[in-house]
Amino acid sequence: MNMMKRGDYILIIFLLLFAGVLFLHNMNNIQEKGTMVEIRFADEDPIYVSIDQNTTLDLSHGDLVNILCIEDEKVYMLESNCRDQLCVRRGEISLEGESIVCLPHRISIVILGTDKGDIDALSQ
Numbered sequence: 191m192n193m194m195k196r197g198d199y200i201l202i203i204f205l206l207l208f209a210g211v212l213f214l215h216n217m218n219n220i221q222e223k224g225t226m227v228e229i230r231f232a233d234e235d236p237i238y239v240s241i242d243q244n245t246t247l248d249l250s251h252g253d254l255v256n257i258l259c260i261e262d263e264k265v266y267m268l269e270s271n272c273r274d275q276l277c278v279r280r281g282e283i284s285l286e287g288e289s290i291v292c293l294p295h296r297i298s299i300v301i302l303g304t305d306k307g308d309i310d311a312l313s314q
Protein backbone atom coordinates (compact mmCIF):
# COMPACT_ATOMS: atom_id res chain seq x y z
CA MET A 191 0.00 0.00 0.00
CA ASN A 192 1.44 3.30 -1.08
CA MET A 193 1.92 6.12 1.37
CA MET A 194 0.35 9.37 0.26
CA LYS A 195 2.98 11.69 -1.03
CA ARG A 196 3.43 15.20 0.22
CA GLY A 197 2.20 16.46 -3.16
CA ASP A 198 -1.05 14.58 -2.65
CA TYR A 199 -1.74 16.40 0.60
CA ILE A 200 -1.10 19.73 -1.08
CA LEU A 201 -3.46 18.75 -3.88
CA ILE A 202 -6.19 17.77 -1.40
CA ILE A 203 -5.79 21.00 0.54
CA PHE A 204 -5.94 22.94 -2.70
CA LEU A 205 -9.12 21.13 -3.75
CA LEU A 206 -10.74 21.83 -0.38
CA LEU A 207 -9.85 25.50 -0.65
CA PHE A 208 -11.18 25.58 -4.18
CA ALA A 209 -14.45 23.98 -3.02
CA GLY A 210 -14.67 26.58 -0.26
CA VAL A 211 -14.23 29.41 -2.71
CA LEU A 212 -16.86 27.94 -5.00
CA PHE A 213 -19.24 27.58 -2.06
CA LEU A 214 -18.78 31.22 -1.07
CA HIS A 215 -19.22 32.28 -4.67
CA ASN A 216 -22.52 30.41 -4.85
CA MET A 217 -23.64 32.03 -1.62
CA ASN A 218 -23.10 35.38 -3.27
CA ASN A 219 -25.17 34.32 -6.24
CA ILE A 220 -28.02 33.37 -3.94
CA GLN A 221 -28.06 36.91 -2.60
CA GLU A 222 -31.14 38.61 -3.94
CA LYS A 223 -31.17 41.24 -6.58
CA GLY A 224 -32.27 44.56 -5.19
CA THR A 225 -35.43 46.37 -6.17
CA MET A 226 -35.03 49.85 -4.73
CA VAL A 227 -32.16 52.26 -4.41
CA GLU A 228 -31.93 54.37 -1.27
CA ILE A 229 -30.00 57.60 -1.72
CA ARG A 230 -28.95 59.65 1.26
CA PHE A 231 -27.18 62.97 1.42
CA ALA A 232 -25.85 63.97 4.84
CA ASP A 233 -28.76 63.83 7.28
CA GLU A 234 -31.47 64.78 4.80
CA ASP A 235 -34.39 62.43 4.27
CA PRO A 236 -33.41 59.62 1.90
CA ILE A 237 -34.92 59.38 -1.55
CA TYR A 238 -35.93 56.09 -3.09
CA VAL A 239 -35.67 55.18 -6.74
CA SER A 240 -36.74 51.94 -8.37
CA ILE A 241 -33.75 50.02 -9.71
CA ASP A 242 -35.55 48.90 -12.87
CA GLN A 243 -35.63 52.31 -14.47
CA ASN A 244 -32.73 53.51 -16.54
CA THR A 245 -31.93 56.96 -15.29
CA THR A 246 -29.16 59.36 -14.43
CA LEU A 247 -29.47 61.26 -11.18
CA ASP A 248 -27.62 64.47 -10.49
CA LEU A 249 -26.91 64.41 -6.75
CA SER A 250 -24.72 67.47 -6.86
CA HIS A 251 -24.87 69.97 -4.03
CA GLY A 252 -23.16 73.24 -4.82
CA ASP A 253 -19.57 72.46 -5.76
CA LEU A 254 -19.94 68.79 -4.76
CA VAL A 255 -20.59 66.89 -7.97
CA ASN A 256 -22.02 63.37 -7.92
CA ILE A 257 -23.71 61.83 -10.92
CA LEU A 258 -25.38 58.48 -10.24
CA CYS A 259 -26.44 56.12 -13.00
CA ILE A 260 -29.05 53.37 -12.81
CA GLU A 261 -28.78 51.17 -15.86
CA ASP A 262 -29.96 47.61 -16.53
CA GLU A 263 -30.70 47.15 -12.81
CA LYS A 264 -27.17 48.14 -11.91
CA VAL A 265 -26.19 51.25 -10.01
CA TYR A 266 -22.92 53.09 -10.30
CA MET A 267 -21.39 56.49 -9.66
CA LEU A 268 -20.70 57.85 -13.11
CA GLU A 269 -18.89 60.93 -11.98
CA SER A 270 -17.78 62.69 -8.84
CA ASN A 271 -15.33 65.44 -8.06
CA CYS A 272 -14.60 64.07 -4.59
CA ARG A 273 -10.98 63.81 -3.58
CA ASP A 274 -10.76 60.04 -3.09
CA GLN A 275 -12.88 58.84 -6.06
CA LEU A 276 -13.75 55.70 -4.06
CA CYS A 277 -17.40 56.00 -5.05
CA VAL A 278 -16.53 56.03 -8.76
CA ARG A 279 -14.04 53.18 -8.39
CA ARG A 280 -16.62 51.11 -6.45
CA GLY A 281 -18.09 50.18 -9.82
CA GLU A 282 -21.50 48.61 -10.35
CA ILE A 283 -23.71 47.31 -7.58
CA SER A 284 -26.93 45.39 -8.10
CA LEU A 285 -27.54 43.13 -5.11
CA GLU A 286 -29.50 43.76 -1.95
CA GLY A 287 -27.32 45.21 0.78
CA GLU A 288 -24.58 46.48 -1.52
CA SER A 289 -23.68 50.12 -1.21
CA ILE A 290 -21.71 52.99 -2.66
CA VAL A 291 -20.46 55.58 -0.23
CA CYS A 292 -18.95 58.93 -1.06
CA LEU A 293 -17.50 59.87 2.28
CA PRO A 294 -16.09 63.30 1.33
CA HIS A 295 -19.51 64.35 -0.02
CA ARG A 296 -21.52 62.52 2.67
CA ILE A 297 -23.55 60.58 0.14
CA SER A 298 -24.54 56.96 0.57
CA ILE A 299 -26.39 54.73 -1.85
CA VAL A 300 -27.79 51.41 -0.63
CA ILE A 301 -29.71 48.79 -2.55
CA LEU A 302 -32.79 47.49 -0.81
CA GLY A 303 -34.43 44.14 -1.40
CA THR A 304 -37.94 42.95 -2.04
CA ASP A 305 -39.24 42.47 1.48
CA LYS A 306 -39.25 46.15 2.36
CA GLY A 307 -42.97 46.70 2.60
CA ASP A 308 -42.42 49.72 4.78
CA ILE A 309 -40.59 51.79 2.16
CA ASP A 310 -43.60 54.04 1.66
CA ALA A 311 -43.83 54.72 5.36
CA LEU A 312 -40.12 55.47 5.54
CA SER A 313 -40.13 57.93 2.67
CA GLN A 314 -42.93 60.06 4.08
Ligand SMILES: [Zn+2]
Pocket residue numbers: 270272273274275276277278291292293294295
Ligand atom coordinates in the same frame (compact mmCIF):
# COMPACT_ATOMS: atom_id res chain seq x y z
ZN1 LIG B 1 -16.76 59.99 -3.85
